[in-house]
Amino acid sequence: MxxxxxxxxxxxxxxxxxxxxxxxxxxxxxxxxxxxxxxxxxxxxxxxxxxxxxxxxxxxxxxxxxxxxxxxxxxxxxxxxxxxxxxxxxxxxxxxKRQKKKAVARPQQVRVGLLQLLESVDTVPAYVSGRRSDILAWNRLASALFGDWGQLPPAERNWARLVFLNPGYRDLFVDWDRKASDMVSFLRMDAGRHPDDPRLSALVGELSVKSEEFRRLWATHDVKEKSHGAKRIRHPLVGELTLSFETFRLVDDADQSFVTYHAEPGSPSAEALRLLASWGADAVTSLPA
Structure with missing residues (x-):
């Protein structure tokens, strides 16, 4: 493209x-x-x-x-x-809306205060996402749950890329089809807001070439935004978890969102999260392969 x-x-x-x-x-x-x-x-x-x-x-x-x-x-x-x-x-x-191209092209940065907040949140997985579904920052428990994104070059820390191009994420998400559909719908919303973003266009082009599922879903033109919901995770260390997520869009940067996952108190999923948190660095897993 x-x-x-x-x-x-x-x-x-x-x-x-x-x-x-x-x-x-x-x-x-x-x-x-x-x-x-x-x-x-x-x-x-x-x-x-x-x-x-x-x-x-x-x-x-x-x-x-x-x-x-x-x-x-x-x-x-x-x-x-x-x-x-x-x-x-x-x-x-x-x-x-008229937008300055430089603003779209400028690298996304996470505020120091938000980074400090991520570090202080140690009982729930949390991360900051940005344009194009880029993963900008995360805490240790997010690495324990989703895989060590720090292994990846910054350009590859992207939810859409992981979901469609990394086979391990098909196993990680029990409801992979729904996750994939949601991911494409979010990218569609982003494309409407930032049609002049060359990196977004390049991402869509790459995924369209490499993933038949992405091509099919992109052609539906479905869009959605989800501020909360639930995901079922099949984790290699603690088994299956059912986690609720909450998404908080930043007031001073609508392209960034603070996302947290939590389990119902007293549930097996809550115990699994507690175990991951207590194991600390030992629970940080390699990316699904």
């Missing part, structure tokens, strides 16, 4: 795939059964639901979002039944 993602093409495909997933009967329109030639809603049906002309909507779906108003985009989001994350992604694609 070249140095940036094509925003017009991204807008076009995003709208087309959102329209294709909606069935007419879901929005109160007749389906005409087998006589429909296209999956989902037709352009004219979507335009009707959004209260605009077919020609206007067609221009937008062809990637021409210039001068479109926020009200029009809100109407389309409502008609397409977009989630909050999808709505935000649509706004990013159609009405991009």
């Amino acid at each position: 070249d140095g940036q993602l094509d925003r017009r093409a991204e807008l076009s495909e995003f709208l087309r795939t959102r329209r294709a997933r909606l069935k007419p009967e879901e929005v109160g329109l007749p389906s005409f059964g087998r006589h429909r030639r296209v999956p989902g809603l037709r352009r004219e049906e979507l335009a009707q639901l959004a209260g605009m002309s077919v020609a206007y909507y067609t221009r937008l779906e062809q990637g021409n979002g210039r001068n479109v108003s926020a009200e029009v985009l809100d109407a389309i989001a409502c008609a397409l039944r977009l989630s909050d994350a999808e709505h935000a992604h649509l706004l990013d694609l159609a009405k991009p």
Whole structure:
């Protein structure tokens, strides 16, 4: 891929795939059964639901979002039944915020205070992630749980790269398919916010070439953001754990997030985490191979 993602093409495909997933009967329109030639809603049906002309909507779906108003985009989001994350992604694609290229290209740095906080948190795995799903900093218990990211060159400390290109992470995550889907959805959100990021474009290009699963998931144009949830980890030392995660986006840098994992008090997973923490450096594992 070249140095940036094509925003017009991204807008076009995003709208087309959102329209294709909606069935007419879901929005109160007749389906005409087998006589429909296209999956989902037709352009004219979507335009009707959004209260605009077919020609206007067609221009937008062809990637021409210039001068479109926020009200029009809100109407389309409502008609397409977009989630909050999808709505935000649509706004990013159609009405991009002006960003300085130097800000995107500048290396990501973690504040000293945040690094000190990571060091002080010794009973739960924690790390800081940034643009492109880069892993920027972590504590010792995160290394014990996920593998020693310090073994890797900085350019390879990246969640998407690990999930799709490191076979060991298929075993580490019990629900690998869901983890992979989430990872691609997060990258899509990032691509909408930073389409001019050459490193993001290079990452997408590399993963598309090397991973059939990534290509398939990237083509769906699904987007999401998750601030909390649960993951099942199959750890080589302590067995399977079920851990909840919380994600805190930094107020002064929306591209960075502080992520922690914890177990239900008194559960076998909590005991497994306690063991990893008590073992200290001895529990830091090599990266899954």
